[in-house]
Amino acid sequence: MSTAVQPLEVAALQRIEADALRLSPEERAALAERLWASVEGSDVPDPAWEAEIRRRMQEVDSGAVQCRPWDEVMAELRAKHQG
Incomplete structure (x- = not known):
């Protein structure tokens, strides 16, 4: 699966993101889960x-x-397992 985004798709994604950010925190959480x-x-x-x-x-x-x-x-784990 390719993750490259075409220029026109970038604009669409930016509009979707802007719309999503206008939702309430609860609505954004529900959308994120879906x-x-x-x-x-x-x-x-x-x-x-x-x-x-x-x-x-x-x-x-x-x-x-x-x-x-x-x-x-992570720092604690690295220190524990390096020496």
Whole structure:
């Protein structure tokens, strides 16, 4: 599958993006989910994965776990496995 974008397509994509950015955050999230599902090839999410995502989000929201920046985690892993 080619990811090259033709000049006319760029203008269309820019218009679509501008329209999408005028949506509410909730509408943008719903649109993003639908678009991602179309890229993955399945519009039926795996129920087990959805449950895992909800569980993890609840842990973050409740403060049970604390998020760390990706670059910090990667630096720690590199240091751990380099020596």
